[in-house]
Amino acid sequence: MAGEARDLMNKENVCIRIDGVRKVFNGRNGEMVALNGVDLDIHDNEFICVVGPSGCGKSTLLNIIAGLLEPTEGKVYCNGKEVTGTGTERGVVFQQYALFPWLTVKKNVMFALEMRGVKGKEAETEAMKYLEMVDLAKFADHYPKELSGGMKQRVAIARAYAAEPQVLLMDEPFGALDAQTRTQLQTELLETWQKKKKTCFFITHDVDEAIILAQKVIIMSARPGRIKRIVDINIPYPRTQETKMTPEFIELKNEIWGQVYQEYLEVRK
Numbered sequence: 001m002a003g004e005a006r007d008l009m010n011k012e013n014v015c016i017r018i019d020g021v022r023k024v025f026n027g028r029n030g031e032m033v034a035l036n037g038v039d040l041d042i043h044d045n046e047f048i049c050v051v052g053p054s055g056c057g058k059s060t061l062l063n064i065i066a067g068l069l070e071p072t073e074g075k076v077y078c079n080g081k082e083v084t085g086t087g088t089e090r091g092v093v094f095q096q097y098a099l100f101p102w103l104t105v106k107k108n109v110m111f112a113l114e115m116r117g118v119k120g121k122e123a124e125t126e127a128m129k130y131l132e133m134v135d136l137a138k139f140a141d142h143y144p145k146e147l148s149g150g151m152k153q154r155v156a157i158a159r160a161y162a163a164e165p166q167v168l169l170m171d172e173p174f175g176a177l178d179a180q181t182r183t184q185l186q187t188e189l190l191e192t193w194q195k196k197k198k199t200c201f202f203i204t205h206d207v208d209e210a211i212i213l214a215q216k217v218i219i220m221s222a223r224p225g226r227i228k229r230i231v232d233i234n235i236p237y238p239r240t241q242e243t244k245m246t247p248e249f250i251e252l253k254n255e256i257w258g259q260v261y262q263e264y265l266e267v268r269k
């Protein structure tokens with residue numbers, strides 16, 4: 001990148017820059033363009049939600065930012081440096097997260113703390129704080145196989161938070177959870193984000209969830225995935241469940257749903 005571009009990036013506090021990303025998969029039926037011409041700047045401490053029809057390339061984009069997939073064309077930068085693989089400043093939570101089955105819940109979380117140099121008793125105390133956050137302190141000494149799917153996902157979330165990444169990349173992390181747990185985790189994620197100032201890139205198929213969480217909702221088009229629209233959500237934080245009853249929320253919901261629905265129809269054509 002030219003020096004000038006990098007300077008501009010620092011001035012704007014760009015945390016992640018997605019620059020002309022295209023991704024082609026070589027599948028069973030030949031080449032498949034999953035993403036085409038995706039450009040996006042994600043600023044420090046920004047909360048971005050991504051919505052779009054199934055198969056439009058949301059997970060592909062997240063995996064490219066995480067450094068788990070390489071773009072066919074274009075580049076991704078994190079703090080001005082080209083992404084060429086995974087990095088501890090970028091933490092990922094998938095919908096189904098693999099915990100270490102041979103470690104207890106607490107040890108799973110401690111693993112993330114030890115990775116960033118927190119050791120011994122301190123790691124244990126910290127791990128318990130993160131488990132309390134997801135309401136699982138009582139299960140600290142259980143093994144993952146003794147927990148329900150939703151509980152395992154909460155451990156995975158606690159572990160991702162414990163790693164204290166600068167950027168949280170979340171791919172439908174609450175998608176498989178019951179409504180009550182989902183609401184609780186949304187609230188906790190917002191509190192964590194406000195307290196610890198993180199950059200969040202969060203994929204969801206739930207428009208309500210996107211509006212409750214995000215400062216900006218990115219609507220992706222049907223395949224090949226492009227950014228169709230960016231909708232600013234100017235509802236002040238803290239947002240609560242009552243926020244969903246306000247006229248501004250309902251108006252945003254109708255607008256975003258309308259856009260996403262058009263793309264669903266494209267997929268079905």
Ligand SMILES: Nc1ncnc2c1ncn2[C@@H]1O[C@H](COP(=O)(O)OP(=O)(O)O)[C@@H](O)[C@H]1O
Pocket residue numbers: 025026027032034052053054055056057058059060061223
């Ligand atoms: N590893 C892969 N090989 C081939 N095709 C893939 C691969 N990963 C994803 N795809 C295809 O790319 C498109 C986008 O997938 P994905 O990013 O998972 O969409 P989304 O997360 O929006 O549902 C889909 O058509 C999917 O089948």
Ligand SMILES: [Mg+2]
Pocket residue numbers: 058059060171
């Ligand atoms: Mg996906």
